Amino acid sequence: MSKKDCGNHDxxxxxxxxxxxKKYKKILSAxxxxxxxILLIILIIYLVLRPTKPKYYLxxxxxxxxxxxxxxxxxxxxxxxxxxHNPNDKIGIYYDKLDVYAMYKGQQITIPTELPxxxxxxxxxxxxxxYLTGTDVPLAQYLCVSLDxxxxxxxxxxxxxxxxxxxxxVGSWISGRYHIDVNCPAFLTVNGEGDNGHGYRFNPIAExxxxx
Numbered sequence: 001m002s003k004k005d006c007g008n009h010d011x012x013x014x015x016x017x018x019x020x021x022k023k024y025k026k027i028l029s030a031x032x033x034x035x036x037x038i039l040l041i042i043l044i045i046y047l048v049l050r051p052t053k054p055k056y057y058l059x060x061x062x063x064x065x066x067x068x069x070x071x072x073x074x075x076x077x078x079x080x081x082x083x084x085h086n087p088n089d090k091i092g093i094y095y096d097k098l099d100v101y102a103m104y105k106g107q108q109i110t111i112p113t114e115l116p117x118x119x120x121x122x123x124x125x126x127x128x129x130x131y132l133t134g135t136d137v138p139l140a141q142y143l144c145v146s147l148d149x150x151x152x153x154x155x156x157x158x159x160x161x162x163x164x165x166x167x168x169x170v171g172s173w174i175s176g177r178y179h180i181d182v183n184c185p186a187f188l189t190v191n192g193e194g195d196n197g198h199g200y201r202f203n204p205i206a207e208x209x210x211x212x
Contacts, residue, residue, distance in 0.1 A: 098164035
């Protein structure tokens with residue numbers, strides 16, 4: 001039996017077993033180094049330009065109508081003023097879709113109102129004042145009782161929620177879509193007149209909670 005020829009050859013494909021093995025190792029090592037360099041670059045960019053999630057504030061909430069229209073049906077008309085601030089110095093935000101609605105103790109009581117999509121530049125502020133409405137929305141029996149008790153006690157807590165999609169922009173690079181969820185508590189006192197004659201007075205209590 002003749003021995004395998006692992007001598008010198010002019011090209012890779014005619015190279016013997018030992019020669020091929022060495023060249024394969026060199027190629028794999030080069031690829032591994034390249035991948036590590038790319039990952040390090042991505043990590044450095046992320047650490048330097050790590051996006052900070054936007055800040056949201058509920059500036060006002062006016063209730064025009066909040067009435068039980070049947071044993072377990074609720075009709076609501078309200079207007080809210082929301083402020084959004086992009087705190088990033090070098091990162092812009094594309095808002096592709098934002099829906100606003102109101103909730104009472106975990107149950108949605110208005111239909112979603114869509115905010116206009118758009119771009120928010122770095123360190124920029126957006127303000128929206130959408131109307132939120134719900135007509136004859138089925139309400140759990142225990143929530144009807146709870147609503148009546150809250151109004152009798154003189155206070156009411158409604159949560160204004162925002163759900164949508166956003167993208168980050170750094171220079172000419174634009175990220176994929178991320179889900180954003182905002183929860184703004186609206187504490188309202190019931191005094192029969194309120195600031196606008198509708199019986200509810202808005203009292204700002206906290207910054208909105210934002211999850212991205």
